[in-house]
Amino acid sequence: xxVISAKLPSNFVSVYMDDLLIPSKEGLTLNLKKCHFLQENxxxxxxxxxxxxxxxxxxxxxxxxxxxxxxxxREVRQFLWLTGFFRRFIQNYATIARPLTLxxxxxxxxxxxxxQEKAFEHLKQSLSERPVLALYNPDAGNGKTNKRKLSNxxxxx
Numbered sequence: 001x002x003v004i005s006a007k008l009p010s011n012f013v014s015v016y017m018d019d020l021l022i023p024s025k026e027g028l029t030l031n032l033k034k035c036h037f038l039q040e041n042x043x044x045x046x047x048x049x050x051x052x053x054x055x056x057x058x059x060x061x062x063x064x065x066x067x068x069x070x071x072x073x074r075e076v077r078q079f080l081w082l083t084g085f086f087r088r089f090i091q092n093y094a095t096i097a098r099p100l101t102l103x104x105x106x107x108x109x110x111x112x113x114x115x116q117e118k119a120f121e122h123l124k125q126s127l128s129e130r131p132v133l134a135l136y137n138p139d140a141g142n143g144k145t146n147k148r149k150l151s152n153x154x155x156x157x
Contacts, residue, residue: 046085053134056086056127064127069120073110076103083123089131096122 036042041050046057056064064083070076080100087093094101099115100123102108 048130053132055130055132056089058130060086061127061130064124067124069117070100070112073104076100079120079123080104083127086127089133090123090126093123096126 041048043057043059046060048055048057060082067079067082070079080097083090083097084093090096096119099119103110103112103116
């Protein structure tokens with residue numbers, strides 16, 4: 001795939017491992033058993049893409065919802081890794097996650113208190129709602145929102 005896509009402009013094709021996204025016509029041969037056409041939404045690399053924008057994929061958000069309260073530093077790190085993957089969907093993620101992040105320091109003794117519980121539940125709730133990063137809509141007005149251009153997101157994928 002890399003050899004074929006190297007000849008194409010980077011804004012024309014997106015390649016990851018054996019997944020290939022091409023938003024136009026090109027003379028490639030496809031395995032029809034692996035193809036999905038005319039989809040309203042696509043799950044790709046843990047994200048769901050549709051006409052509204054990009055959101056965390058359903059499988060990942062279910063994993064966050066079902067994550068039990070951490071009982072040790074290793075489990076806190078696992079939770080932070082899982083939620084951190086979607087940090088761009090949660091405004092002020094670092095500030096919210098700080099009480100949990102502090103628990104992962106070597107010199108910190110394990111102490112789960114209200115502050116950690118609130119941070120844990122806030123992150124779970126925020127991702128459970130499956131927030132959308134939408135395409136910019138100039139007709140929407142100048143309201144204060146947490147929306148970014150889809151092109152910025154795809155460049156990070």
